[in-house]
Every structure is written in C-alpha cells, then in structure tokens.
Amino acid sequence: MKTVFATALACFVLVGAAAAQTPVGTSGTATGPRAGSPAATPSTAKPAMPAAPSTAASPTATAPVSADYRLAAGDKLRIDVYKDAQLSQAVQVRPDGKITMPLIGDIPAVGRTSTELRDAISTALAEGKFLSDAPVTVIVTETVPQLIYVTGEVNRPGSYVMVNGQMSILQALAVAGGLTEFANKKDIRVLRKGAGRMQTIKFNYKEALESVREPMQLLAGDTVIVK
Numbered sequence: 001m002k003t004v005f006a007t008a009l010a011c012f013v014l015v016g017a018a019a020a021q022t023p024v025g026t027s028g029t030a031t032g033p034r035a036g037s038p039a040a041t042p043s044t045a046k047p048a049m050p051a052a053p054s055t056a057a058s059p060t061a062t063a064p065v066s067a068d069y070r071l072a073a074g075d076k077l078r079i080d081v082y083k084d085a086q087l088s089q090a091v092q093v094r095p096d097g098k099i100t101m102p103l104i105g106d107i108p109a110v111g112r113t114s115t116e117l118r119d120a121i122s123t124a125l126a127e128g129k130f131l132s133d134a135p136v137t138v139i140v141t142e143t144v145p146q147l148i149y150v151t152g153e154v155n156r157p158g159s160y161v162m163v164n165g166q167m168s169i170l171q172a173l174a175v176a177g178g179l180t181e182f183a184n185k186k187d188i189r190v191l192r193k194g195a196g197r198m199q200t201i202k203f204n205y206k207e208a209l210e211s212v213r214e215p216m217q218l219l220a221g222d223t224v225i226v227k
Contacts, residue, residue, distance in 0.1 A: 068164055070111055146162040148167060152226035153179060155177030176224075
C-alpha cells in the first residue's frame with residue numbers, strides 16, 4: 001500500500017512540474033517577450049507616404065477653348081485693355097447674356113466668340129471717344145456646360161451638350177434620334193429666352209433639307225419643340 005501511494009505522489013509531482021514549464025501564450029493570445037530574452041528589434045520600414053493629390057480636371061472646363069467657341073451665360077472672362085488698369089478686369093457673363101464694362105456699360109456677350117466680343121469692346125471704346133485703337137484682349141478663363149433641349153416627336157428627347165458652344169438645329173434633331181413618323185416637319189418651334197421675354201422661332205425641317213443655306217444655329221438654353 002505504501003508503495004502504491006508513493007508511486008501516485010511521484011506522478012502528481014512530475015505532472016505539476018511539466019505544467020509549470022509550459023510557456024504562456026501558446027494558445028494564440030499575443031504576449032510580450034519573456035524576461036531575459038532579447039528585446040524585439042524596432043521596425044525599420046518607412047511609413048507609407050500620403051497619396052499625391054489628383055490632377056484630374058474639374059467638371060468646369062478651365063482649359064483653353066477654341067477660337068470659334070461661343071460664349072454662354074456663366075462663362076468667366078479676363079479682359080485686358082493695354083495700359084489701362086481701370087478697364088482691365090475679370091468679368092462673368094450674366095444670365096441676361098451681357099457683361100458690364102467701366103465707361104461703356106453693358107455689352108452683349110452670349111453667342112459671340114471671344115474675338116467678336118473683343119471687337120465690340122474696341123468699337124465701343126472708340127465710339128465713346130474714351131480710347132482709340134487701344135489693343136483689347138479677351139480670354140475665356142472658365143466655361144460652363146452649354147446645353148440645348150429637344151422635346152416632342154423625336155426618338156430621344158432630352159438635353160444635349162453643344163460642341164464648342166455651337167450646334168445647328170439639324171444637328172440637334174440628329175443627336176435626338178431624328179423625328180418620329182408622327183412629327184410635323186413644317187412646324188417645329190425653338191423657344192429662346194431673350195431680354196426679359198421668351199422668343200418663339202419657327203423652323204421648317206422639310207425646307208431646310210432642300211435648302212443650300214446654312215441651317216439655323218442654336219444658342220445655349222434653346223428648347224426645340226417638335227409637334
């Protein structure tokens with residue numbers, strides 16, 4: 001009996017000693033370094049550099065426009081009159097289609113190219129006897145999307161962006177998918193907002209197809225109605 005008791009006691013002591021030597025953290029839980037072991041070497045990896053800012057163009061166009069670009073309400077311009085700081089300034093085309101210049105007042109801008117507007121400013125300065133033969137420069141610094149609208153008896157009614165501020169009524173009808181079989185080709189209307197009023201312009205599609213004349217040009221904001 002004493003022999004059996006001694007053997008069991010010895011086994012209990014051996015099991016306890018083995019358990020005491022089992023390292024902590026073997027179950028998957030993170031542990032720090034044990035006493036006496038060398039400290040962990042700090043990482044020498046460089047921190048990630050922040051991403052470079054995007055250089056993608058903004059929705060509003062700021063790149064130089066073509067010479068035949070026609071101005072629209074909301075466009076921003078830089079007007080420089082040689083050696084005249086008072087007349088040289090940044091302006092924005094107003095909703096009524098005009099800009100305001102010192103000395104000469106309001107000047108229509110919508111529908112004109114920058115060259116045509118430059119000539120109009122030069123003429124107004126000369127006629128008002130403010131400056132004669134003063135070099136004038138007009139630069140388009142920022143543009144807004146120029147849209148026309150087509151509705152009624154067309155296959156794809158909707159709004160469409162004008163290319164360089166230009167689009168003829170025939171081009172507008174083409175991008176709208178053409179006329180439906182029920183369209184009245186002789187009575188198409190163009191609604192155009194003028195100075196404080198809405199202008200209605202009639203257009204005969206059938207005659208335009210047979211004519212050798214240049215088709216009617218639309219302005220930004222025009223609405224083409226096909227009955």
